[in-house]
Amino acid sequence: MKLKNGDKIGIVACSNGQPLSYKTKIEELLKVITEIGLIPVCSNFIFEKYSVFNGSPKERAKALLKFYPDVEIKAIFDISGGDIANEILEYLDFNLIKNNSKPFFGYSDLTTIINAIYSKTGETSYLYQIRNLIYDNKELQVKWITNSLFYGQKDLFDIKYSFIQGNKMEGVVVGGNIRCLLKLAGTPYLPDFENKILLLEAFGGEVSLITTFFNQLKQMGVFSKINGILLGTFTKMEENNLKPTVEEILINVLNDRQLPIAKTKEIGHGSDSKCIAIGKFISLY
16 A cells, blocks of 8 residues: 555544544644645544534445545545444445455544454455544654655554564454454454454453453454464553553463464554554564
8 A cells, every 4th residue: 555645535533523622633633644745535524413423323434435436535544433433334335345445544443344344345454543643652653654655664564562472473464452343243244263363452441351351252262263362552451550461361361272472562542553454464473
């Protein structure tokens, strides 16, 4: 994927609407996007209109789908997060998405849409929040975005990791935010986990909740199918130095199963987070 100066990109909010109090921040984001050489085109469903909703599920789905056949739109970035992205799944035309393939970026609750796109179309999407361009590490993020999306360098995608268990894993990456991924359980949008690398990260959640999530994945048979697990950041667990750690909880839940596990600090909810492709083959060693 490569963009060039003057390309248009779609801006959507498929999950919770942005509060009106964020308007100045969103204007700042659009300004930065313009300054790096891209032309942002916003959907009409960005800000909250009623409660957390910026539009009905059908309206938000239509706003996203509108950008796919538009040949002037070269990529789509979702700037939302929260809880309600899965509302739009039943209204998405996955044939339209597949036949008009273009990069889709989002994080957190957009895990639901990103994995549904891969499950239904086989297309790659990207776990990344473009709002990072205006947060604490904005200079670094601008550099990464510019180098990677314009010049094909690996800055935004090159992550550092270390192995906790095992020393190698390879496969197509699925997953993302663990809480949001599990919303797809029992639905036709859940990806096939066979021979995959499962990426898992979280913002909230303490020991009991993370334990519950890992056990649900185990009971769904996910851990018996995958080739390995890549843990991103678990923000609240790690900020508060909670014990047992995420790694310890996972190893305990695996119960002596020698599944490769790697850990990175560069994928998750931090303002210094990089991007990982969901639906793309990687090899870690």
